[in-house]
Amino acid sequence: MGKLKLGILGSGSGSNMQSIVDAIEAGNLDAEIRLVMADVEGAKILDRAARHSLKGLYLDCSPWKTKLEGPAEDRCIELLKEAGVDTVVLAGFMRIVKPKLLAAFPNRVINIHPAILPAFPGVHSWKQALDYGCKVAGVTVHFVDAGTDSGPIIVQKTVPVLEDDTPESLHARIQVEEHVAYPEALRIIASGKYSIEGRRVRIG
Numbered sequence: 001m002g003k004l005k006l007g008i009l010g011s012g013s014g015s016n017m018q019s020i021v022d023a024i025e026a027g028n029l030d031a032e033i034r035l036v037m038a039d040v041e042g043a044k045i046l047d048r049a050a051r052h053s054l055k056g057l058y059l060d061c062s063p064w065k066t067k068l069e070g071p072a073e074d075r076c077i078e079l080l081k082e083a084g085v086d087t088v089v090l091a092g093f094m095r096i097v098k099p100k101l102l103a104a105f106p107n108r109v110i111n112i113h114p115a116i117l118p119a120f121p122g123v124h125s126w127k128q129a130l131d132y133g134c135k136v137a138g139v140t141v142h143f144v145d146a147g148t149d150s151g152p153i154i155v156q157k158t159v160p161v162l163e164d165d166t167p168e169s170l171h172a173r174i175q176v177e178e179h180v181a182y183p184e185a186l187r188i189i190a191s192g193k194y195s196i197e198g199r200r201v202r203i204g
C-alpha cells in the first residue's frame with residue numbers, strides 16, 4: 001500500500017487531527033494530510049491545520065445542523081477529490097455523513113467515537129457512560145456505514161471510570177486513548193493488511 005492521502009473533517013478543537021499530524025511527523029504513520037475542512041467557522045482545528053501549513057477551509061453546511069447533505073456534500077466530495085484524497089477521516093465531525101459521500105469513498109471513511117460501541121452512539125457519549133454507571137468507558141475507531149456510529153470496528157480502547165469522575169475528567173481520560181487509537185487504526189489501513197468481513201475487520 002502507498003502513503004495514505006487523508007482528508008480530515010472536524011468541528012472542534014482538532015486534538016485527534018493533531019495526534020495524526022504528530023504520528024506522521026514522527027514517522028509513525030505513512031500518510032499525508034491533503035485537506036482539512038471544518039463545518040464551524042473559526043474552529044480550532046483550522047488553526048492547528050494552519051500551524052502545520054496544511055490546507056484548511058470552512059465548509060458551510062447550512063441549512064442543516066446535524067448532517068452533511070445537498071450542495072455542501074457535493075462541494076465536500078468535489079474538494080476531497082480535487083485534493084487527491086483517498087481516505088476520509090472524521091475527527092470530531094459532529095454531523096451525520098450520508099450515502100453519497102460514502103459511495104464516493106467506499107470503505108474509506110473512518111470515524112472516531114468516544115465510547116465502546118455499540119454502547120452509547122450519538123453525542124456526549126462519555127456522559128452517557130457515566131450516567132449509566134459504567135465502570136469502563138473508552139473509544140472506538142470504525143469504518144463509517146449508513147447508520148449512526150455503526151460501521152465495522154477497527155480499534156477499541158478502554159479506560160476505567162473513577163469514583164470521582166465528572167463528564168469532563170472522563171472525557172479527558174478517553175481522549176488520551178483516542179490519540180493513540182486513531183493513528184493505530186490508520187496504520188492498519190495504510191498497511192493494507194486487513195479485510196472487512198461483514199461486521200468484522202480482520203487484521204493481519
Ligand code: GAR
Pocket residue numbers: 010011012013014015016017091092093094112113114122123124125175178
Ligand atoms: C472527540 O472526543 C471525538 O471522539 C468526539 O468529539 C471529540 C472531538 O475532539 N466525536 C464524537 O463525539 C463523534 N460522534 P477533537 O476535536 O479534539 O478531536
